[in-house]
Amino acid sequence: MARTETPDLQHDPTAAVEGAAAEIPPELVAQTFGQYARAYAARIRNGESGVLPVVVGLVAIMVVFEVISPNHVFLSAGNLVNLFQQSAVFMVLAMAETFALLLGEIDLSVGFVGACGAVIAVQLVQPATTKWPWWAAIAAGLAFCAAVGAVQGTIIARLGIPSFIVTLAGFLIFNGVMLILLLLGPFSGYPNLNIQDPNVQVLFNLMAGTIDPTVSWIAMAVIVLGLGAFLWFGDQRRRKSGLVAPPVGLTVLKIALIAAAGIVVVAISDINRANFGTLAGVPWVVPIVLGVLGAWTILLERTQYGRYVYAIGGNAEAARRAGINVALIRTVAFMLCSMTAGVGLILYASYIGGMSNNVQGGQYVLFAVAAAVIGGTSLFGGRGKAIHGVLGGLVIGGIYNGMYLQGLDVQRIFIVTGLVLLAAVSIDALSRRAASSGSAGRV
Amino acid sequence: MIADSTAATEPLLKVRGLEKHFGAVQALYAVDLDLPAGYVTALCGDNGAGKSVLTKCISGVYQPDHGQVFWEGGPVHVRSTRDASRLGIETVYQDLALCDNLDIVQNMFLGRETLRRRLLDEDEMERQAAKTLASLRVTTVRSIRQPVASLSGGQRQSVAVAKAVMWNSKLVIMDEPTAALGVNQTRQVLDLVKRLRDRGLAVMVISHNLNDVFEVADRIAVLHLGRMAVQDKASAFDRQSLVEYMTTGSLSRTSRQSAPAETS
Numbered sequence: 001m002a003r004t005e006t007p008d009l010q011h012d013p014t015a016a017v018e019g020a021a022a023e024i025p026p027e028l029v030a031q032t033f034g035q036y037a038r039a040y041a042a043r044i045r046n047g048e049s050g051v052l053p054v055v056v057g058l059v060a061i062m063v064v065f066e067v068i069s070p071n072h073v074f075l076s077a078g079n080l081v082n083l084f085q086q087s088a089v090f091m092v093l094a095m096a097e098t099f100a101l102l103l104g105e106i107d108l109s110v111g112f113v114g115a116c117g118a119v120i121a122v123q124l125v126q127p128a129t130t131k132w133p134w135w136a137a138i139a140a141g142l143a144f145c146a147a148v149g150a151v152q153g154t155i156i157a158r159l160g161i162p163s164f165i166v167t168l169a170g171f172l173i174f175n176g177v178m179l180i181l182l183l184l185g186p187f188s189g190y191p192n193l194n195i196q197d198p199n200v201q202v203l204f205n206l207m208a209g210t211i212d213p214t215v216s217w218i219a220m221a222v223i224v225l226g227l228g229a230f231l232w233f234g235d236q237r238r239r240k241s242g243l244v245a246p247p248v249g250l251t252v253l254k255i256a257l258i259a260a261a262g263i264v265v266v267a268i269s270d271i272n273r274a275n276f277g278t279l280a281g282v283p284w285v286v287p288i289v290l291g292v293l294g295a296w297t298i299l300l301e302r303t304q305y306g307r308y309v310y311a312i313g314g315n316a317e318a319a320r321r322a323g324i325n326v327a328l329i330r331t332v333a334f335m336l337c338s339m340t341a342g343v344g345l346i347l348y349a350s351y352i353g354g355m356s357n358n359v360q361g362g363q364y365v366l367f368a369v370a371a372a373v374i375g376g377t378s379l380f381g382g383r384g385k386a387i388h389g390v391l392g393g394l395v396i397g398g399i400y401n402g403m404y405l406q407g408l409d410v411q412r413i414f415i416v417t418g419l420v421l422l423a424a425v426s427i428d429a430l431s432r433r434a435a436s437s438g439s440a441g442r443v
Numbered sequence: 444m445i446a447d448s449t450a451a452t453e454p455l456l457k458v459r460g461l462e463k464h465f466g467a468v469q470a471l472y473a474v475d476l477d478l479p480a481g482y483v484t485a486l487c488g489d490n491g492a493g494k495s496v497l498t499k500c501i502s503g504v505y506q507p508d509h510g511q512v513f514w515e516g517g518p519v520h521v522r523s524t525r526d527a528s529r530l531g532i533e534t535v536y537q538d539l540a541l542c543d544n545l546d547i548v549q550n551m552f553l554g555r556e557t558l559r560r561r562l563l564d565e566d567e568m569e570r571q572a573a574k575t576l577a578s579l580r581v582t583t584v585r586s587i588r589q590p591v592a593s594l595s596g597g598q599r600q601s602v603a604v605a606k607a608v609m610w611n612s613k614l615v616i617m618d619e620p621t622a623a624l625g626v627n628q629t630r631q632v633l634d635l636v637k638r639l640r641d642r643g644l645a646v647m648v649i650s651h652n653l654n655d656v657f658e659v660a661d662r663i664a665v666l667h668l669g670r671m672a673v674q675d676k677a678s679a680f681d682r683q684s685l686v687e688y689m690t691t692g693s694l695s696r697t698s699r700q701s702a703p704a705e706t707s
Contacts, residue, residue, distance in 0.1 A: 243569050244588040302562045307545075311553055314542035321540045322554030323525055382544035 033249025053427055054375050054391045057420075061395065065402030074402055078273030081283060085207055087397025088285045089348045093368035094375065094389030095296055096340035099333040101372055102300075102313045104381025105156065105163035107334060109170030110341035110368055111361030113148050116174050117141035117342030118349040119181040122191045125200050129185045134202040142342045148174065149338025153331035163334075171362065179357055192354040206288065207350035210281030213270045219287070220262040228255040285347060289390065292343060296336075296386040309333055313381030344368075370417070371396050374424040395420065453516045454479040455645045456501065456532075456614055461510035463496055470496040473510070474671045476664055478614060483636060483646045485660035485677070489689050492666040494649050498616055501647075502534040503527040533607035537618040539599055541606075543592035547584060548572040550591055551606045575609045576601075579638055583631075597628025604635055614645040621655050633659050653682055667692030 065074040073079050093110055100107040121141035124132040132140070152170050156163045182189045193204040201209075211219070231251055238245035269282040300306035308329045311319040320326050344364075349355050368389075369379075375392030377384025399420060403413045454477040461474040471493050478484050488494050499505040501512065503521040511518050514530050521527050527534070541550050548565070551572045557564040572587055581601040584594065591599060600620055607615050617636070621629045636659045639646050650656050656663065657677065664674035665688040672692040680688075687694055 238566060241566065241570075243566055244586055298562075304556050304558065304563065307549065307553075307556060307563060310544060311542045311549075314544035315540070317538075318540035318542050319553070321524065321536070323528075324554050382542070 033247045033253075036247050036250050051376050051388070051391060053424065054388070054395060057374070057395055057424070058391065058398065061398040061402060065398070065405065069402065069405045074405060076273075077268050077271035078279075079401065079405070080268055081273055083397055083401040084394075085283060085285055085351060086401055087393045088207070088289050089344050089351070089364070089393075090367050090371045090396050091289055091390045091393030092292055092344035092347060093341055093364055094371035094393050095292055095386045096337045096344060096389075097365075097368040097372050098296070098377055098384055098386055098389050099309070099337040099340070100163065100167075101369070101377050101379060102309050102381060102384050103330055103333055104313050105330075105334075106167065106369065106379075107152075107163065107337050107341075108167040108365050109148075109152065109174055110337065111345075111359070111364035112171055112174035112178055113145055113338045114341030114343075114345030114364075115178045115348075115355070115359045115361050116148070116181060117145040118345035119178055119191070119355045120144050121203065121346055122193060122349050122355045123181065123184060125193075125203055126185060126187070126191055127195065127197045127200065128187075131199075134199050137203070138346060141346060142339050145342030146335050146339040149335035150331060152338070153334030156334060157327040157330040171365070175361060178359070178361070182355060182357060190354060190356050193349060194353040203346070203350055204353060205284060205350070207283065207285045207347055209284045210269075210279070211284065211287075213266075213281055216266050216269065216282040220266045220282075223290075224255075224259045224262045227258055231255055285350075288343070288347065292340065293386050293390055296340070299336075300386060305329065305332070310382055313383075315382075341368075367396055367417075370421045374421060395424075452479070455515060457513035457516075458497075458501065459511050459513070461497070461500060461507045461512070463493075463500055463505060463507050470669055471500070471507075472669045474666070474669075476671065476674065477662075478645045478647055479662075480613065480645045481640060481643045482661040483640050483648060483659050484662040484664060484674075485656040486647055486649045486664050486666065487651075487656060487685065487689055488666035488672075491668075492689075493669045494666055495618070497666065498534065498618060498647075498649060501527070502532055502616060528610065528612075531611060531613035532616070533610065533612040533614070534616040535600075535603045535607050535618065535620065537622065539603040541591045541599060541603060544590060546590050547576075547587045547594075547602050550602060551575070551609060553606075555610070571609065572605075575605050579605055579608070579635060581605055581635070595628060596624050597631040600624065600628070600632045601635055604632075604639070608639060608642075608644070612644070614647070615639055616647045616649070618649045619651065620648060621650065621652055629655065653685060656685070657682070665689055665692075 062075060066072055093114070096110050096114075097107060118141060121137040124130050124137035124140055125134055148170070152163075152166050155161055155166050179189075182191070185191065193200055195201075195204075231254055235245050235248075235251045239248075265286065266282055269286070270280050272278050272280045274280075300309065308319060308324050311322070311324065312326055312329055316326055319329075345359070348359070352358075371392035372384065372389045373379060373392065374395050375384075375388030375390070377388045377392075396417060399417055400413060403416060456476075456478040458474060458476040461471055461476075462469070463471040474493070474497060476486075476497070486494050486497070496505065500507045501521070503524045503526050506522065512521060513519070519530065521530065521532070524534070542553065545553070548569050552568045557567045557571070559567070569587065576582070576584070576587065579601070581598075584598055584602075591602060594602065604615065604617070604620075620632050620636070624632060633655060636646055636648060640659075640661070648655070648659065657680075660677045662674065663677050663680055663685065665672040665685065667688065667690075670692065672688045684694055
């Protein structure tokens with residue numbers, strides 16, 4: 001590769017921007033915000049677009065559906081909250097699938113394993129039978145999912161059987177297990193959450209229950225200030241000690257975007273969205289999704305475990321030679337994948353108000369993979385983030401919601417979703433190929 | 444005894460009578476090898492001579508069937524690459540064992556991350572990595588936070604070497620470090636090898652490339668069909684005699700007068 005090579009470690013800013021290499025994130029070479037913007041533009045021209053396509057896609061979806069939706073209801077407060085709730089299951093399942101995808105593996109069983117966990121939680125809280133407290137029921141459901149993931153992961157990592165096969169078997173097995181679990185108790189296969197029982201109502205309200213507006217504003221402010229302070233002081237410290245750090249302007253922009261997102265979400269949620277009476281406030285599903293996002297982002301990007309997941313996805317042999325217990329890391333990844341799927345399907349149960357054999361476990365797997373990939377996670381391992389699942393989940397949820405508002409039937413929704421997935425992956429692959437022609441081929 | 448004037452003091456690593464077989468195939472026969480500190484030893488030999496097996500026996504990947512390895516004068520059993528690392532033996536593999544998707548700092552600390560309150564201490568790792576790279580004068584990378592995928596072949600080799608020497612290693616084994624590199628890149632890597640020697644490390648370079656061997660090696664050891672054909676200081680060889688040792692395991696009569704004594 002004939003790149004201009006600067007003569008010392010303390011990079012020369014002008015050379016950095018002139019030679020703006022496609023493969024190097026601009027925040028590494030830019031000293032000022034203007035340089036960053038130019039380097040970023042050069043990078044996009046070279047095909048390294050990061051989350052830009054999915055953000056552009058989201059904006060396009062919003063604009064198009066707002067224009068064509070009847071009475072322009074797409075961007076109404078009620079529909080936006082509804083859209084987030086519909087997308088939540090996709091987002092959480094996509095974050096689950098991210099663990100498998102980062103390793104270069106796939107987990108086809110997330111839909112039905114998660115559904116089993118949800119059925120367990122819903123069954124255990126029933127006042128007519130077991131009457132478990134809501135938190136214990138959720139914990140039992142998630143523990144079941146984690147155990148299943150650990151078994152599948154062990155078979156994949158220790159016996160070396162392809163994850164596609166193991167989790168395909170899991171997909172079938174847990175479809176059956178779910179049906180058996182559903183038929184337990186006197187509910188004819190339809191255990192219900194919409195019961196006047198405060199314990200059961202907690203589960204019922206995970207999705208739609210709202211947080212008091214005052215509390216939402218305070219919580220949002222605390223989160224934004226905390227994150228902002230963390231980013232600001234972290235970057236500031238790195239700049240002072242001469243480490244690689246983004247320009248001040250970029251740090252400020254990031255914090256501003258986080259603050260704006262927080263304010264918009266809370267403001268929209270606090271608009272009365274009921275046709276009759278009042279329905280306002282941030283639904284509980286928002287902090288739940290953010291909690292999963294925050295936890296998995298910290299795990300993947302700030303801990304040794306997360307570093308090893310990326311290392312194995314990038315070069316498993318190198319990871320093994322570095323002394324990493326590859327089998328253990330992979331097993332735990334499948335465990336976390338299944339457990340997160342349990343969270344997703346418990347949210348689904350809350351949305352539906354119970355569990356039944358109508359769960360589209362197979363479809364959910366495919367949407368989870370699609371959401372992660374649309375968001376920017378690689379199918380080939382080593383590249384991806386939890387936030388990609390959230391963004392991709394919003395895209396799929398947005399398409400679903402928008403076409404539903406148009407009164408389109410499910411077959412057309414499938415076709416459009418499929419085309420969007422194909423387009424997203426193709427744009428990514430083609431731009432990458434254009435960028436890397438000449439240099440070493442990368443996936 | 445080994446006819447070698449360069450190894451005046453006790454060598455850092457001494458291999459005596461090492462044997463290794465895989466099933467019916469005998470890969471190494473009673474191999475002796477000395478790797479003194481402050482010298483670059485080139486390990487030469489044709490394909491299948493046993494260079495890789497010998498390297499892997501030293502670095503803990505394989506366990507020898509017979510023979511003894513001495514480290515700083517004392518007998519040691521290297522049962523794993525972890526054991527080797529603990530002694531101060533680091534191997535730079537031909538495929539470099541780098542993760543393309545991770546950046547330079549992340550690769551250099553892979554498997555030995557610095558933690559602070561149970562989270563990764565990126566600042567400290569970056570400082571250490573920068574220090575090591577600067578001390579090796581690996582200065583052509585644009586940013587030590589760029590992914591390894593964006594580096595040239597020579598830069599990748601430099602990162603792999605820096606990764607190996609960061610842990611106070613005393614012996615660095617490099618497998619074909621210049622294979623697949625261009626002229627400039629090869630120069631970078633050979634200069635790096637010399638700097639390691641000047642720091643007092645023992646370096647063993649496995650190479651097919653005679654230009655590189657004569658350029659950096661202080662000592663040359665030649666394996667032929669699993670036996671140590673000869674090892675001596677580099678000045679005792681010329682291209683012709685080295686090629687002859689590599690291909691036949693000995694010198695023909697005509698050139699024997701000027702050739703060094705063979706090992707027992």
